[in-house]
Amino acid sequence: DQQVKQNSPSLSVQEGRISILNCDYTNSMFDYFLWYKKYPAEGPTFLISISSIKDKNEDGRFTVFLNKSAKHLSLHIVPSQPGDSAVYFCAASAPGTSYGKLTFGQGTILTVHP
Amino acid sequence: DVKVTQSSRYLVKRTGEKVFLECVQDMDHENMFWYRQDPGLGLRLIYFSYDVKMKEKGDIPEGYSVSREKKERFSLILESASTNQTSMYLCASKLRVLETDTQYFGPGTRLTVL
Numbered sequence: 317d318q319q320v321k322q323n324s325p326s327l328s329v330q331e332g333r334i335s336i337l338n339c340d341y342t343n344s345m346f347d348y349f350l351w352y353k354k355y356p357a358e359g360p361t362f363l364i365s366i367s368s369i370k371d372k373n374e375d376g377r378f379t380v381f382l383n384k385s386a387k388h389l390s391l392h393i394v395p396s397q398p399g400d401s402a403v404y405f406c407a408a409s410a411p412g413t414s415y416g417k418l419t420f421g422q423g424t425i426l427t428v429h430p
Numbered sequence: 431d432v433k434v435t436q437s438s439r440y441l442v443k444r445t446g447e448k449v450f451l452e453c454v455q456d457m458d459h460e461n462m463f464w465y466r467q468d469p470g471l472g473l474r475l476i477y478f479s480y481d482v483k484m485k486e487k488g489d490i491p492e493g494y495s496v497s498r499e500k501k502e503r504f505s506l507i508l509e510s511a512s513t514n515q516t517s518m519y520l521c522a523s524k525l526r527v528l529e530t531d532t533q534y535f536g537p538g539t540r541l542t543v544l
Contacts, residue, residue, distance in 0.1 A: 325470070348530065359434070359520055359535030360473070367530075405472060416461070416528060417488070420473040 319343045320408050322421035329428050335393040337424050339406035342387065346408040350418070351380060351391050354403045363404075364391070396428045433457070434536035436521055442542045449508040451539050453521030460526060462504035463488075463533065464496065467518040479504055511543045 321340045329335045337351075347368040352360035366373040366380045366389065373380050379392045393400055403425050407418040437452035455462065463478040465488075475488030479498040493515060497505045504523075508515055518540050522533040 320472075322472075352535075357439075357537065359522075359537050361535070362532045365530070407473075416524065416531060416533075417475060417478065418473075418533065420465075422470055422472040 317342075318422070319346075320406060320419050320421040322404075322406060322424045324424050325422070326425040326427070329396045329426065331398055331428055331430050332395045335391075335396045335400065335426055335428065337391040337393075337404050337406075337426065339389045339391075339421050340387060341389075341408055343408070343410060343419075344387070345410040346419075347411055348409045349380070349382060349389050350407045350409075351378075352405045352407060352420075354405065354423070360405060393426075396426075398428050398430050401426055401428050434521055434523055434534050436519075436536040436539050438539050439537065440540050440542075442544065443508075443511050444544055445512060447508075447511050447543075449511050449541065449543075451506040451508075451519055451521075451541070453504045453506070453523075453536055454502055455504075455521075455523040455534070456502065457523065457525070457534070458501065459523040459534075460501070461524045462498065463522040463524075464494075464504065464506045465520045465522065466490070467520055467538070473520065476506065511541075513543050515541065516543045517541060 350365040351363040353363045354360040382389045403423045406421045434455045464476040465473040477496040479485045495507045521536040524531045524533045
């Protein structure tokens, strides 16, 4: 039972344009959401997060939007750069779960073309 | 700077062998995690530890065990490796149990079981 789903395995974008990565979740108890970025041969690194009390969080070129009623979040990257090419994972946690356990989506491979 | 290291980047083992994957963090973090990453499935939690000698099962603990004798070190053990345990294994650590604490990942160990 996949509680966090990233339905697009891959996304290709031109440099300078916007990249939009999507994530859906089914567990209504999730209240904290994160995006991680992973380059080949490296571990995932934390990118940005959002609490369920907000609907938007921004950090430089990266913005995460949360739509609780639709159980949907998205990551916007503007403008996209070739160095953004990586696998992006969304993750979620619920309060009271064991030690802040994260549930991850399947990942989306983003390719930004020069 | 935060650092999580894993003992091997690549391992090739035979079916039935006992396999040890080691993870060390230098941040004095209380919580440590083992995940496996498979295409189309994302990251799935195998086991985690919230203190020395303390452990809890994650979502897919079957076929694995763990050991945490020292705070900085968390080992994943495959008692009798099987081909379906061929995967990328990722270790992570975080300071406390708070949801908002970031998990820091090691570079991963690519294990192939023949």
